[in-house]
Amino acid sequence: MLRLKYFVSFSLMFIFAVMISFQGCQESSIDPEPVGQDTSYSYIRFINSSYNAGSFTDAGGYVDVWINGEKVLTSFDYTAESGPLYNTSQYIKLRSDSSIIVISEMNSTASSIDTIVKFTPTLDSAGKYTLVIPGNKTDWQNLPSGLILKEDTTVVPTTSNIWIRGIQAYNSNGVIPNDTRVDIHIDSDPNFTPNSSTKAATLQFRGVSNYMQYPVGNWTVKITKANDFTTLLSLTINGVGGKIYSVVPSGFSDVGPGAPRIDSYLDN
Structure with missing residues (x-):
């Protein structure tokens, strides 16, 4: 009888331990993130x-x-x-x-x-x-x-190239914004005169160009009003291989404190 009681008690304890262990496994498998998050x-x-x-x-x-x-x-x-x-x-x-x-x-x-x-x-x-x-x-x-x-873009150019894009944020006097178009000219000669062969893109106000690829090196960017080769803004990008640059003309008046400016931002 003692052996039977001992066996029954041991069996019950074993079953109880297995149940506790099984419940613990269930709890640990629950996704820690709330449902629907x-x-x-x-x-x-x-x-x-x-x-x-x-x-x-x-x-x-x-x-x-x-x-x-x-x-x-x-x-x-x-x-x-x-x-x-x-x-x-x-x-x-x-x-x-x-x-x-x-x-x-x-x-x-x-x-x-x-x-x-x-x-x-x-x-x-x-x-x-x-x-x-x-x-x-x-x-x-x-x-x-x-x-x-x-x-x-989350893609990057090869180490032998750079990418440049324009973002047109300049609005001359705030008059008929969509008519404030600019041409973006890019050339390796810092003293170049904008012309039809250097024009890389034409952008309306709020327009964004595609990424344009150039070999590693120094590239001068000049902004003119559309179909006008008179330089409005200029900067030089010291291009590092594999890097992406956004060129942004800004401002809203031709003169004064709101006069146009141009900045270059590294995208990666």
Whole structure:
């Protein structure tokens, strides 16, 4: 009888231990992510190419940028010309499916956001994007389509080449924006005169060119008004193999503090 009781007790303990072990295995196999949670993200950077983006125009068009209620850029400045990033941000991680972006007046707070424009962009998962605040504030205030949102390539050129693209954020006087067209001229001679053979692209206001490939080296980019070979803006890109450059003419008037400027941004 003692042996039988011992055997029964041992058997029950063994079965109980197996049940506990089985339950533990079930719990450890549960997906740690809540059901239905979307874990896809994209990346976006901002370029302030609008001199009067905010009310503080004398200070250079400062704005704040918010993503899903969190301020990610404070006093984002059009005229900044120091530091490694100038008037561009680094790439910022955000949800692909439901991120709300707000560009507001400077010094806004979470409890009182002075919104200039608000929108929810459609982004591809793991995509990289550049959002440019262009031209005159009236071109995009309360008008998300007035901003320039472009997906950046995730492919890179070979080490013997560079890629250059143009982003047209310059709007002359804010008059008939779509008629503000520019030609982009590119040549290895820094003293070249723009002509029909050096013209690489023609862009309307808010237009973005394709990536254009050039051998590694120094390339001078000159901006003219469309079909006019008089240089409006110029810069030289010291091209490093495998790198991608975005050239952005900015501003909204021909003279004065909002006069056009040109910047080159490294995309990778």
